[in-house]
Amino acid sequence: MPQNDEPAQGHRSEAWKTAVTVVGEAEPPAFPDGARVVTARVEFPPGDPGTPPHRHSGPVFGYVIEGEMLYELEGQPPRVIRAGEAFWEPGGDVIHYQDANHRTDVPLRFLATLVCEPGKPLLELVDERELEQRRHRRAPRTA
Numbered sequence: 001m002p003q004n005d006e007p008a009q010g011h012r013s014e015a016w017k018t019a020v021t022v023v024g025e026a027e028p029p030a031f032p033d034g035a036r037v038v039t040a041r042v043e044f045p046p047g048d049p050g051t052p053p054h055r056h057s058g059p060v061f062g063y064v065i066e067g068e069m070l071y072e073l074e075g076q077p078p079r080v081i082r083a084g085e086a087f088w089e090p091g092g093d094v095i096h097y098q099d100a101n102h103r104t105d106v107p108l109r110f111l112a113t114l115v116c117e118p119g120k121p122l123l124e125l126v127d128e129r130e131l132e133q134r135r136h137r138r139a140p141r142t143a
Helices: 128-133
Strands: 036-044 060-066 068-073 079-082 086-089 096-101 108-116
Touching (some): 036 096, 068 086, 096 108
Antiparallel strands (some): 060 086, 068 096
């Protein structure tokens, strides 16, 4: 007789047929030889401004687990990404301006899977001088 936590012999679940929901899709550039893929959990407290402007050496695929992220990439207006939604960025030379916690009452938690070029860090902060030089590439901001 099977235990409560063991499936009955011969029983196959049908849940797999509807278990997958695609939440994001992108066509990334080719990955360089020796690239590494890192999945990281990021957590910011309520109201936190997040990481200063930065860039990643390769593409980033992300998923918000809890809260709301104020997200802004170079050339795109800021937008809010809510729990259950995915995001992606191409990496390379594109500046990632914001990943702030948009809420002041709940933490922000998200997963990010980063493709990193060999010998490069997960992220590189962008200095004020470069931000000023590239100011024309930033999408106009309202309010």
